[in-house]
Each structure stands twice: as structure tokens, then as C-alpha cells.
Amino acid sequence: MALYSPTSNPRPAPRRVKRSLLAPFFVMGGIGAAAVSVVTYLLWPTWNLEKAGDPSRLPISIGNTLFNVPTKAIRVKIQKRTGPQERVDLAFVYPSLNPPDAPRHVSAETVEQNLPAIDRIFLSIAAHHDTMSPDERLKTIYPRYLDPNAQRVEDGLDMRAFRDHTPYASEDLVYSETPQLIARCTRDAATPGICLSEKRIEGADLTFRFPRDWLSQWRNVSSAMDQIINTMRTPRS
Structure with missing residues (x-):
């Protein structure tokens, strides 16, 4: 009969695999968000900012x-x-x-009468x-x-x-x-x-x-x- 050992339990392995698979997506998402922020900053109309x-x-x-x-x-x-x-x-x-x-x-209606x-x-x-x-x-x-x-x-x-x-x-x-x-x-x-x-x-x-x-x-x-x-x-x- 095999004795129970915490190290012999295979269940944690899938979790580590799952986390390792999701990690690149988190990294890519962070890079994409940063890129969108930079583009938004560069293209934002400056005359709106200068009003202040x-x-x-x-x-x-x-x-x-x-x-x-x-x-x-x-x-x-x-x-x-x-x-x-x-x-x-x-x-x-x-x-x-x-x-x-x-x-x-x-207006077009008043341009001739009120020029x-x-x-x-x-x-x-x-x-x-x-x-x-x-x-x-x-x-x-x-x-x-x-x-x-x-x-x-x-x-x-x-x-x-x-x-x-x-x-x-x-x-x-x-x-x-x-x-x-x-x-x-x-x-x-x-x-x-x-x-x-x-x-x-x-x-x-x-x-x-x-x-x-x-x-x-x-x-x-x-x-x-x-x-x-x-x-x-x-x-x-």
C-alpha cells in the first residue's frame, strides 16, 4: 500500500501550468495599455489643454x-x-x-438685410x-x-x-x-x-x-x- 505524501499530490501542477500560460497575456495587455496611453497623449488636441x-x-x-x-x-x-x-x-x-x-x-436669412x-x-x-x-x-x-x-x-x-x-x-x-x-x-x-x-x-x-x-x-x-x-x-x- 502506498503511503500518503504531500509531495505526491499532482493537483498543484495544473495551476502552475495555467498561471504560466496566462502570464504572457497579462504582459501583452500591459504593453498594449501603455501604448494606447502614449498615443492618446500625443494625439490629444493641445488647444483644449491650453484653455486652462x-x-x-x-x-x-x-x-x-x-x-x-x-x-x-x-x-x-x-x-x-x-x-x-x-x-x-x-x-x-x-x-x-x-x-x-x-x-x-x-445667418443665411439675415446676411443681406443685416450685413x-x-x-x-x-x-x-x-x-x-x-x-x-x-x-x-x-x-x-x-x-x-x-x-x-x-x-x-x-x-x-x-x-x-x-x-x-x-x-x-x-x-x-x-x-x-x-x-x-x-x-x-x-x-x-x-x-x-x-x-x-x-x-x-x-x-x-x-x-x-x-x-x-x-x-x-x-x-x-x-x-x-x-x-x-x-x-x-x-x-x-
């Missing part, structure tokens, strides 16, 4: 060019973050040049990727389509119309050397005319937009655009 501190300016690199952008001036919510970006769209109240307090809401007056300078900053510069376009492209006659508009500001049946038909080129202002302006029609002025700074192109009727105070507008640039290019204190 709400810094007055954000350092944003566009075309490897650094701008200290007023946070409240950013028009597109997803652009409200630090670091490299392809493009940023901004708005500044004129003449104070402060960021707007709140966005305007106009608000434009009191803002809009600015888009985008990486140019070595495309033709605004100065090169002024020298080599625009002259092909301009009417040869020049017209004086306001206090040292000249205007030349683009010919019909050209890519810039229904637009005028306005320009001055001192202070410098170069802009393409659509003519007033069903909607008020808008002027577009472009500048290049290192790897970024800046495109300003403002109402055409502001040409009556074009010196102040030119100074305002320069002031916006200087403010965003000044290092943060």
Missing part, C-alpha cells in the same frame, strides 16, 4: 519662421496651439489692433515652400495684365486697373513707395471691395485683407499692418 492657462501669446513656427501670435486673434480653433503649423488665420480689430472679443454670427460693417484686418500666415514671392509677382506677373494708364487715388497712392479678360479682371493694383503699400483690390459691386496685401518674411507669406474703402486712410492702414508684424516678431518677455 490661456496664455496671451503662442509661439508658432510657420515655414521655420517664429511668430508670437496673440491667442485670441486666432480664428480657427484647431490652430490654437504652439509649435510648427502650416497656416494660421488671424483677425485684428481696426484701428485698435486688439483681437476681437467674440465672433460674429450672421455688418467690416472693422477688422484679416491676416493669414502660411509657409510658402519656395513659391514665387510677392515682390517677384509684382515685377514679372502683374505688368502683363495691367492697363498702361496710371491713376492717382489718394494722397500719394497710385492705382492701375487690370485689363478685362485677364486673371485679375475687376481688380485694381494700388501702390506707394513711402510708406510702402502694395495691394490688389476688388472693385465695389454687390459686395464691398476687398484689398489683399502680401508680404514675405523668411519662410512664411503674410496675406492681409481689409476693406477697399479704407484706402482713404491708407497710410494708417499701412502702419497698422507693420505694427501687427512687429508685435508678432518681438520675442516674448
Whole structure:
């Protein structure tokens, strides 16, 4: 007759086998959870996190060019973050040049009856990727389509119309050397005319937009655009 011995009981063996089989799954599950946490952290929208501190300016690199952008001036919510970006769209109240307090809401039913007056300078900053510069376009492209006659508009500001049946038909080129202002302006029609002025700074192109009727105070507008640039290019204190 065999004597009972604790060491002869085979029952604990399956438990050890079972534990050894489950161990890799626990390890893999831990690694997977850690990976999901890392990816979630990296992809989480940073503009949600920045609301808590709400810094007055954000350092944003566009075309490897650094701008200290007023946070409240950013028009597109997803652009409200630090670091490299392809493009940023901004708005500044004129003449104070402060960021707007709140966005305007106009419905499709009331847009024609209640069209608000434009009191803002809009600015888009985008990486140019070595495309033709605004100065090169002024020298080599625009002259092909301009009417040869020049017209004086306001206090040292000249205007030349683009010919019909050209890519810039229904637009005028306005320009001055001192202070410098170069802009393409659509003519007033069903909607008020808008002027577009472009500048290049290192790897970024800046495109300003403002109402055409502001040409009556074009010196102040030119100074305002320069002031916006200087403010965003000044290092943060």
C-alpha cells in the first residue's frame, strides 16, 4: 500500500501550468495599455489643454519662421496651439489692433438685410515652400495684365486697373513707395471691395485683407499692418 505524501499530490501542477500560460497575456495587455496611453497623449488636441492657462501669446513656427501670435486673434480653433503649423488665420480689430472679443454670427436669412460693417484686418500666415514671392509677382506677373494708364487715388497712392479678360479682371493694383503699400483690390459691386496685401518674411507669406474703402486712410492702414508684424516678431518677455 502506498503511503500518503504531500509531495505526491499532482493537483498543484495544473495551476502552475495555467498561471504560466496566462502570464504572457497579462504582459501583452500591459504593453498594449501603455501604448494606447502614449498615443492618446500625443494625439490629444493641445488647444483644449491650453484653455486652462490661456496664455496671451503662442509661439508658432510657420515655414521655420517664429511668430508670437496673440491667442485670441486666432480664428480657427484647431490652430490654437504652439509649435510648427502650416497656416494660421488671424483677425485684428481696426484701428485698435486688439483681437476681437467674440465672433460674429450672421445667418443665411439675415446676411443681406443685416450685413455688418467690416472693422477688422484679416491676416493669414502660411509657409510658402519656395513659391514665387510677392515682390517677384509684382515685377514679372502683374505688368502683363495691367492697363498702361496710371491713376492717382489718394494722397500719394497710385492705382492701375487690370485689363478685362485677364486673371485679375475687376481688380485694381494700388501702390506707394513711402510708406510702402502694395495691394490688389476688388472693385465695389454687390459686395464691398476687398484689398489683399502680401508680404514675405523668411519662410512664411503674410496675406492681409481689409476693406477697399479704407484706402482713404491708407497710410494708417499701412502702419497698422507693420505694427501687427512687429508685435508678432518681438520675442516674448
